[in-house]
Amino acid sequence: MQSSLKLVDCIIEVHDARIPLSGRNPLFQETLGIKPHVLVLNKMDLADLSEQQKIIRHLEREGLKNIIFTNCVKDENVKQIVPVVTELVGSSYRYHRGENAEYCIMVIGVPNVGKSSLINSLRRHHLRKGKATRVGGEPGITRAVMSRIQVCERPPVFLLDTPGVLAPRIGSVETGLKLALCGTVLDHLVGEETLADYLLYTLNRHQLLG
Structure with missing residues (x-):
């Protein structure tokens, strides 16, 4: 993951919307540094969203400004992701990319939160294409950082899927x-x-x- 970071314009962190305030790996933020960061809370169809605004305010107090709730099974809210990412990257310093029009995004998160499902959902929405990565109902389906997967043509957006990584120590x-x-x-x-x-x-x- 570390070796791929220099090629990445933005980070999409995927987490389970049922536990939005628990279980995220704190090392992600330390490791990824100043890269633009979007938090996608997936599986919103399984979550109680009555406290959604309260959850967003709590996360914003922790410094997370770009939060999107999604249901990748039905592609709900997935269309918001590419515009948010391109705006973030456009307003940041792409120190290694120059005027390259492509966007390279790394997808991270703890195991089994829907990282691969998000990639496939984006492909369905933007490219009208099927699965590019395996998905499953148990952790550990993705075992290595994968090659770039195109999810959008205009603008050209490529994603890197990564294995799920739990925190070395779980808080409680x-x-x-x-x-x-x-x-x-x-x-x-x-x-x-x-x-x-x-x-x-x-x-x-x-x-x-x-």
Whole structure:
């Protein structure tokens, strides 16, 4: 990932909209430095969006100014991404690209949040083409930084898919359980019974059990 950074104009970080304030890898921001950064909160169709504006305000206080909620299965809000990225790159110093009209974007995030699905969704929307990367319902489908994948012709936009990377240390047990319930780690590594107990506890706490 580090070796590819010098070729990248912007970073798209994908995270699960069900846990917008938990589980993001803090090392991403430290590693990626001053590159323009867009946070895509994917799987919005599975999330409770009643607090969406509150979530956005919280993230903005942390310095995140470009936040987009998406559902890549149905391509919802995906059309917002390329205009936001091109505007960000256009207003930043492309120190290694000169007047090159192409945009090279790196897609990062923890495992199984929909990075590959986002790339495929962008291709469907802009190019009317099918899958370019494998997707799956468990972490670890993408295992290496892939070659450039074109997702748009006007302007020419290329994306680099990357493997999901969890933080070296997860801040709390509850954050770890949330990540596991969202599929970022395999269930058996945490324990199916532990996950079931936590899920029932959460549903009961929010009075969602009938």
